[in-house]
Amino acid sequence: xxxxLLSEIADYCxxxxxxxxxxxxxxxxxxxxxxxxxxxxxxxxxLLVMEESVEQGLTQQVISPSGMLDNWAKKIHDxxxxxxxxxxxxxxxxxxxxxxxxxxxxxxxxAPTAGSAGIMPAVLVTMMDExxxxxxxxxxxxxxxxxxxxxxxxxxxxxxxxxxxxxETGSAAAMGAASIVYLLGGTTEQILESVGxxxxxxxxxxxxxxxxxxxxxxxTRNAVGVANAFVSAQMALAGLxxxxxxxxxxxxxxxxxxxxxxxxxxxxxxxxxxTKTGREIQKRVFRTEPQK
Numbered sequence: 556x557x558x559x560l561l562s563e564i565a566d567y568c569x570x571x572x573x574x575x576x577x578x579x580x581x582x583x584x585x586x587x588x589x590x591x592x593x594x595x596x597x598x599x600x601x602l603l604v605m606e607e608s609v610e611q612g613l614t615q616q617v618i619s620p621s622g623m624l625d626n627w628a629k630k631i632h633d634x635x636x637x638x639x640x641x642x643x644x645x646x647x648x649x650x651x652x653x654x655x656x657x658x659x660x661x662x663x664x665x666a667p668t669a670g671s672a673g674i675m676p677a678v679l680v681t682m683m684d685e686x687x688x689x690x691x692x693x694x695x696x697x698x699x700x701x702x703x704x705x706x707x708x709x710x711x712x713x714x715x716x717x718x719x720x721x722x723e724t725g726s727a728a729a730m731g732a733a734s735i736v737y738l739l740g741g742t743t744e745q746i747l748e749s750v751g752x753x754x755x756x757x758x759x760x761x762x763x764x765x766x767x768x769x770x771x772x773x774x775t776r777n778a779v780g781v782a783n784a785f786v787s788a789q790m791a792l793a794g795l796x797x798x799x800x801x802x803x804x805x806x807x808x809x810x811x812x813x814x815x816x817x818x819x820x821x822x823x824x825x826x827x828x829x830t831k832t833g834r835e836i837q838k839r840v841f842r843t844e845p846q847k
Contacts, residue, residue, distance in 0.1 A: 612652025763826025
């Protein structure tokens, strides 16, 4: 039970009659030497941190030290205009909320990274509050997300310095999409289809943090990432199939990451970080000249 590919997890589910969450409990018990109770206790702690970070970002004053972020989540949540539908609007606000808490050095659960930490909490809280999913089912959704994360880590990279934001918010969107499909009763095959959709939508996304800080454009990319998760889940649940299997899409992200310029992978030297305004922000925040 090594699970190098998502298709291998799917095969395990078929052969044992277990779902993906149960397969990951088996994996954790075997590879980490923990009990089922310990697995779930740890997941409950992670879930609590996620919920608290969403709440903090939506209810407290959240202004980042750089001044780039200033209660954006509350502004989205309370805006009179609504182009997304109430549920997705709240999901976007929740994703931004966690990004702001992270930028203010608050406590977050990296899922899978700090820069992409808003997507999974936004997905889970939205599924619970807007789709009437019982809270006790959320740890299993985290296990399904962990399956995607495990295979992505083995075949690509979460690091913005290696795979750009494709490796951060792209993988988080795929994890979120898988969780949504699972919570809404989708099949293991549909979970994999949603992963393929989410990663294809993120392919080639650069990591270009302004002033080298995980604020701009990272926070709003979390908002787009959670929308990607819900859209990808919707397509998979509707019966659409990714023409390129999820495992091959994951492998393609590694190739794309390797082909990307180092200036576009977390260096703060390219993309938005290298715009006139981006350089001015860096100079203002650090009183230094940005690298050329």
